[in-house]
Amino acid sequence: xxxxxxxxxxxPLKNSVLFPAIxxxxxxxxxxxxxxxxAALTSEDKFISVFxxxxxxxxxPDAQDLFDxxxxxxxxxxxxxxxxLHVEVLGIARVKPKGAAxxxxxxxxxxxxxxxxxxxxxxxxxxxxxxxxxGLTEKMLKLIQPEMQTGLNYxxxxxxxxxxxxxxxxxxxxxxxxxxxxLLGAETRLALYRSMHxxxxxxxxxxxxxxxxxxxAESKMDKERREYVLRQQLKAIQEQLGEERPEQAxxxxxxxxxxELKLPEAILTEVEKELIRLERMSSVSPDYQLTRTxxxxxxxxxxxxxxxxxxxxxxxxxxxxxxxxxxxxIKERIIEHLAxxxxxxxxxxxxxxxxGPPGVGxxxxxxxxxxxxxxxxxxxxxxxxHDESELRGHRRTYIGAMPGRILQAxxxxxxxxxxxxxxxxxxxxxxFRGDPAAALLEILDPAxxxxxxxxxxxxxxxxxxxxxxxxxxxxxxxxxxxxxxMEVLRLAGYSDEDKLQIATRYLFPRRxxxxxxxxxxxxLEEGTLPYLIKHYTREAGVRGLERTLGRLVRKVAxxxxxxQKESLRVSPELLTELLGPQLFINEQVxxxxxxxxAAGLAWTExxxxxxxxxxxxxxxxxxxxLTGQLGDVMQESAKTAHSYIWSNASAxxxxxxxxxxxxxxxxxxxxxxxxxxxxAGIAMVAALSSLYAAVPARSxxxxxxxxTLGGMVLPVGGIKEKVLAAYRAGIYxxxxxxxxxxxxxxxxxxxxxRMQFFHVTCIVEALSQIVPGLTGxxxxxxxxxxIL
Amino acid sequence: xxxxxxxxxxxxxxxxxxxxxDIYKCGKQWLVKVELAGVSKTDxxxxxxxxxxxxxxxxxxxxxxxxxxxQSMEIAYNRFERVFEFSRALEGAAIQTEYLDGMLLITIAxxxxx
Numbered sequence: 001x002x003x004x005x006x007x008x009x010x011x012p013l014k015n016s017v018l019f020p021a022i023x024x025x026x027x028x029x030x031x032x033x034x035x036x037x038x039a040a041l042t043s044e045d046k047f048i049s050v051f052x053x054x055x056x057x058x059x060x061p062d063a064q065d066l067f068d069x070x071x072x073x074x075x076x077x078x079x080x081x082x083x084x085l086h087v088e089v090l091g092i093a094r095v096k097p098k099g100a101a102x103x104x105x106x107x108x109x110x111x112x113x114x115x116x117x118x119x120x121x122x123x124x125x126x127x128x129x130x131x132x133x134x135g136l137t138e139k140m141l142k143l144i145q146p147e148m149q150t151g152l153n154y155x156x157x158x159x160x161x162x163x164x165x166x167x168x169x170x171x172x173x174x175x176x177x178x179x180x181x182x183l184l185g186a187e188t189r190l191a192l193y194r195s196m197h198x199x200x201x202x203x204x205x206x207x208x209x210x211x212x213x214x215x216x217a218e219s220k221m222d223k224e225r226r227e228y229v230l231r232q233q234l235k236a237i238q239e240q241l242g243e244e245r246p247e248q249a250x251x252x253x254x255x256x257x258x259x260e261l262k263l264p265e266a267i268l269t270e271v272e273k274e275l276i277r278l279e280r281m282s283s284v285s286p287d288y289q290l291t292r293t294x295x296x297x298x299x300x301x302x303x304x305x306x307x308x309x310x311x312x313x314x315x316x317x318x319x320x321x322x323x324x325x326x327x328x329x330i331k332e333r334i335i336e337h338l339a340x341x342x343x344x345x346x347x348x349x350x351x352x353x354x355x356g357p358p359g360v361g362x363x364x365x366x367x368x369x370x371x372x373x374x375x376x377x378x379x380x381x382x383x384x385x386h387d388e389s390e391l392r393g394h395r396r397t398y399i400g401a402m403p404g405r406i407l408q409a410x411x412x413x414x415x416x417x418x419x420x421x422x423x424x425x426x427x428x429x430x431x432f433r434g435d436p437a438a439a440l441l442e443i444l445d446p447a448x449x450x451x452x453x454x455x456x457x458x459x460x461x462x463x464x465x466x467x468x469x470x471x472x473x474x475x476x477x478x479x480x481x482x483x484x485x486m487e488v489l490r491l492a493g494y495s496d497e498d499k500l501q502i503a504t505r506y507l508f509p510r511r512x513x514x515x516x517x518x519x520x521x522x523x524l525e526e527g528t529l530p531y532l533i534k535h536y537t538r539e540a541g542v543r544g545l546e547r548t549l550g551r552l553v554r555k556v557a558x559x560x561x562x563x564q565k566e567s568l569r570v571s572p573e574l575l576t577e578l579l580g581p582q583l584f585i586n587e588q589v590x591x592x593x594x595x596x597x598a599a600g601l602a603w604t605e606x607x608x609x610x611x612x613x614x615x616x617x618x619x620x621x622x623x624x625x626l627t628g629q630l631g632d633v634m635q636e637s638a639k640t641a642h643s644y645i646w647s648n649a650s651a652x653x654x655x656x657x658x659x660x661x662x663x664x665x666x667x668x669x670x671x672x673x674x675x676x677x678x679x680a681g682i683a684m685v686a687a688l689s690s691l692y693a694a695v696p697a698r699s700x701x702x703x704x705x706x707x708t709l710g711g712m713v714l715p716v717g718g719i720k721e722k723v724l725a726a727y728r729a730g731i732y733x734x735x736x737x738x739x740x741x742x743x744x745x746x747x748x749x750x751x752x753x754r755m756q757f758f759h760v761t762c763i764v765e766a767l768s769q770i771v772p773g774l775t776g777x778x779x780x781x782x783x784x785x786x787i788l
Numbered sequence: 789x790x791x792x793x794x795x796x797x798x799x800x801x802x803x804x805x806x807x808x809x810d811i812y813k814c815g816k817q818w819l820v821k822v823e824l825a826g827v828s829k830t831d832x833x834x835x836x837x838x839x840x841x842x843x844x845x846x847x848x849x850x851x852x853x854x855x856x857x858x859q860s861m862e863i864a865y866n867r868f869e870r871v872f873e874f875s876r877a878l879e880g881a882a883i884q885t886e887y888l889d890g891m892l893l894i895t896i897a898x899x900x901x902x
Binding site: 042075 | 850854867
């Protein structure tokens with residue numbers, strides 16, 4: 001065959017090698033390649049040379065970027081579609097460039113033509129390798145997929161020329177360009193056979209291995225695959241029936257929601273990611289429900305939904321007054337807060353902490369605040385919460401993961417600026433699972449909570465617009481760092497007068513309404529409510545009172561329902577008939593007191609209480625015995641009182657012999673209730689001195705105050721509650737430390753007017769008011785104004 | 789594998805295409821009609837080897853100008869080859885050729901039964 005001797009255009013290929021006698025379709029669109037083809041197409045013989053790039057990533061190859069062996073080819077067919085040339089080229093002969101390549105307007109060169117290996121090699125080695133190649137090819141035939149087998153079959157059965165067979169194999173098999181070039185460059189038949197054999201052997205090994213792996217995997221995969229296939233079929237059937245896939249319906253619904261929601265950008269991308277995941281999942285997979293729930297939750301969160309605040313202070317005041325009786329200070333503080341929020345809307349929302357005994361209306365004040373400024377109200381109880389994750393949520397990877405309580409409350413509120421009440425913040429538990437109080441630190445810090453991170457949500461949520469209100473019964477149990485972040489508002493217990501007002505204005509009408517009665521069917525006589533308050537309830541709040549009123553109303557409702565027509569006027573006497581005998585007789589007010597007993601005042605979580613300190617002489621006994629579950633501090637104050645009296649016996653007009661010859665027992669009932677604190681000091685001194693002097697203390701006088709061994713009286717806390725307790729108990733004289741005078745300002749006016757206060761700085765002064773029968777210097781000193 | 793559907797291997801080595809042909813028989817005479825449009829008479833070779841009749845040659849694209857740009861090409865150029873196998877040796881048979889309207893007509897009159 002005569003080969004062209006002049007320069008021929010070069011067509012560079014990126015990932016394939018054209019062998020002689022092989023016809024190959026190509027799609028060409030590189031401009032230089034198109035130019036090369038155009039030139040070849042206008043030639044008489046349609047010759048072109050085809051070379052493979054040694055680096056497929058080069059887009060404009062020059063002669064150096066090509067392998068130095070290529071193929072002379074003839075273009076058999078061509079069709080131009082837009083900028084693409086679809087051509088079919090047939091390899092003719094192997095060529096080596098002479099190395100004088102020109103690059104303009106397209107790569108071209110002239111060539112040495114290599115022998116076509118057509119003369120046969122009869123050596124035994126060649127024959128053996130050739131047979132091995134056929135064997136391997138047949139083996140391969142069994143390992144590859146059926147649709148590929150025809151090609152191989154054709155090579156084996158139809159082609160009689162071994163060279164062509166091998167070139168064809170080289171073209172069809174997925175071998176690397178380097179291997180193909182090696183085949184193309186083989187100088188002899190034997191060399192070609194050897195290269196092919198190596199390539200084939202490796203390929204067969206890989207295929208066998210692949211086969212093995214897939215058959216192993218197959219047994220495992222079988223069940224899943226079966227399910228998958230069935231599900232696909234189900235899907236097809238559903239589509240045929242016009243039923244939408246449930247998953248798609250979900251996703252569509254979410255998309256629609258998102259379109260309506262106007263989410264922040266960052267949230268949107270995150271949700272979109274999850275949606276795409278959801279779309280790919282089957283609704284039966286367990287992950288599907290998790291992801292779906294998650295997206296649902298994210299979309300349900302009020303990312304930028306708010307209510308408009310109404311800072312009409314007069315209106316707010318009116319609402320607060322409507323909802324609650326008295327509580328003047330608290331209301332004032334709240335109005336102040338609202339005023340600040342009105343003047344500076346950018347100011348961080350304050351965090352209030354309402355502290356007071358149960359039933360005084362802490363929760364309902366929160367509701368009133370929300371109502372006053374027109375925000376949504378949501379409340380969550382922290383009582384008994386001991387796991388940090390309850391607040392912050394669990395990471396979504398855990399089974400049963402849920403968002404934290406905070407975000408759940410926000411979601412329930414439906415806006416991102418609700419009034420959120422954290423109830424019972426003093427009753428947070430803590431254990432090995434973490435300290436929820438520590439998590440609250442972040443939530444309640446206005447400087448941090450704009451970036452609140454919930455583990456479940458795994459995105460930041462802005463809590464800075466939320467108005468947090470915490471409630472607690474005592475401050476003692478609130479961790480200091482937490483307390484530090486809150487503005488404490490104290491609600492003391494109600495006096496009987498307060499309760500009367502509350503019952504008349506709020507509780508009784510409400511109960512009547514609930515029972516379906518009107519004010520004419522049930523009327524209360526004047527003295528009935530005070531009697532009920534005094535003898536059927538004993539508490540700082542009004543919850544028990546409301547319950548009792550409820551009971552009363554129900555009894556009457558029963559009568560009305562049974563057909564009683566005439567209206568019922570309830571007198572105190574009738575109360576006994578309706579509610580049973582009175583529950584609380586003022587048994588605690590002892591009148592008169594025997595020597596050795598004094599009325600102390602105690603502060604408890606449920607308000608104040610009158611606490612009697614009893615002392616008894618033990619003739620012939622020794623030392624000081626203390627009972628009544630007294631704490632260390634209280635025991636010490638008892639000892640201090642005893643020592644003070646002993647050391648000042650003569651000054652107090654007490655016979656030292658009585659002290660020396662007898663032991664003394666101090667008891668504080670009720671014995672089952674633990675008590676502690678220093679404020680019973682004065683009561684201890686009073687009880688002991690009355691005991692030793694054998695004169696009774698005044699039964700109409702209650703007292704509180706810490707004492708020192710030197711005879712000083714130090715201030716104590718909870719004055720308001722204590723005074724109210726005395727007032728409730730009908731004890732109207734109270735001895736207080738001088739330093740507590742300021743606390744009396746908190747007292748309701750009617751109480752303050754009724755009470756008589758004695759502000760004392762030293763024990764002697766106190767005793768003169770409490771144990772008037774004490775002889776000796778006390779009287780003289782007090783009267784003479786010459787105080788110790 | 790890679791190009792399975794469209795790759796083909798040429799049956800005849802060294803040739804790019806092979807022309808279509810009609811064969812007629814009339815008594816002891818054969819007429820072989822080969823479509824060789826555009827092939828110059830001087831570029832056709834006829835060979836007899838045993839019972840084979842071999843037609844070879846080259847079709848050159850002489851109608852194209854340098855400034856023309858090919859838009860579509862369906863006619864194969866360059867070398868062609870076509871081999872006809874007869875049931876008996878052709879040596880000694882009377883072979884006549886005629887090139888008419890792009891068709892090569894080959895008349896073979898064998899001595900005995902074909």
